[in-house]
Amino acid sequence: MLRHTLPAKRHPLLDPRLIVRGLVLIATLVAVGALFEIIGLKSMLDTNWVDHEVRGQGLWGEGLFLVVGAVVVALGIPRQAVSFAAGYAFGLGLGIGLAMLATLIGSVACFYYARFIGRDALTRRFPAKIAKIDAFLTGNELTMAIILRLSPLSNNLVANVAAGVSGVRMVPFFAGSLVGYLPQTVVFALAGAGFELDKTLSWSLSALLFVLSTVLGMWLWRRSRKAQGLPDEDGPEDEAGEA
Numbered sequence: 001m002l003r004h005t006l007p008a009k010r011h012p013l014l015d016p017r018l019i020v021r022g023l024v025l026i027a028t029l030v031a032v033g034a035l036f037e038i039i040g041l042k043s044m045l046d047t048n049w050v051d052h053e054v055r056g057q058g059l060w061g062e063g064l065f066l067v068v069g070a071v072v073v074a075l076g077i078p079r080q081a082v083s084f085a086a087g088y089a090f091g092l093g094l095g096i097g098l099a100m101l102a103t104l105i106g107s108v109a110c111f112y113y114a115r116f117i118g119r120d121a122l123t124r125r126f127p128a129k130i131a132k133i134d135a136f137l138t139g140n141e142l143t144m145a146i147i148l149r150l151s152p153l154s155n156n157l158v159a160n161v162a163a164g165v166s167g168v169r170m171v172p173f174f175a176g177s178l179v180g181y182l183p184q185t186v187v188f189a190l191a192g193a194g195f196e197l198d199k200t201l202s203w204s205l206s207a208l209l210f211v212l213s214t215v216l217g218m219w220l221w222r223r224s225r226k227a228q229g230l231p232d233e234d235g236p237e238d239e240a241g242e243a
Contacts, residue, residue, distance in 0.1 A: 054089045062090070062098060065085075065098060066101060066105075070105035070106040071106065072106070073102060073103050073105075074105075074113075075106075078156065079103045079185075080187075080188045083099040083185045084188040084192040085192060086099035087099070087188065087189030087190060092193045095189040095192065096182075096185055096189045100181060100182070104177070110160040114160065114164025115164040118161070118164070119164065119165045130165060133166040134168075137162070141168050141173040145173045146180040148180065183212070183216070
């Protein structure tokens with residue numbers, strides 16, 4: 001009599017596809033670190049680079065800035081640096097527009113990379129943490145994105161990756177992100193434009209707008225927590241960090 005044996009069930013974490021995706025994610029992080037060191041990515045948005053490669057170069061300079069700005073945002077350089085450089089290079093109006101567009105493109109790229117490369121592996125490896133991120137973000141993506149982006153302590157890269165590995169809907173999340181990005185983009189573009197305008201006035205306005213955007217973010221956060229019947233001791237950056 002033949003005995004039929006069932007194949008041993010593979011542990012979810014030993015799925016070859018997840019292992020490959022995890023290795024790709026690790027390799028990407030290593031490559032990013034190497035890029036920062038080898039090509040001096042951190043210095044690509046300083047005023048010397050902007051003076052030589054961007055200012056006065058017309059559409060070429062604007063396109064180059066947009067591409068470089070999107071890449072550095074996707075790789076984790078603070079979006080505020082992109083906004084400052086945009087204000088310095090193009091003035092307040094055009095600088096705000098290009099900084100917003102570069103930040104959005106870089107953030108969306110980071111979001112989708114995390115979703116397609118890391119989501120399955122991280123969900124199986126850290127199910128409780130991913131569930132916490134889902135609970136924090138999903139269902140009210142627009143408001144939560146505004147709150148996250150308004151917070152001066154919120155890390156743009158972490159927020160993009162967290163949203164990517166969660167079940168958050170992309171369109172409302174980034175619609176809210178655009179609203180939340182705007183105040184600090186104006187603040188730092190105004191500071192950058194201050195090199196060509198009245199420094200005292202522009203930097204004073206920057207400081208005032210920064211404080212106002214921070215207060216607005218905290219007010220929205222507390223209002224959201226109160227509506228959910230939750231305590232508001234922790235800020236949005238604490239929730240995202242714990243998740």
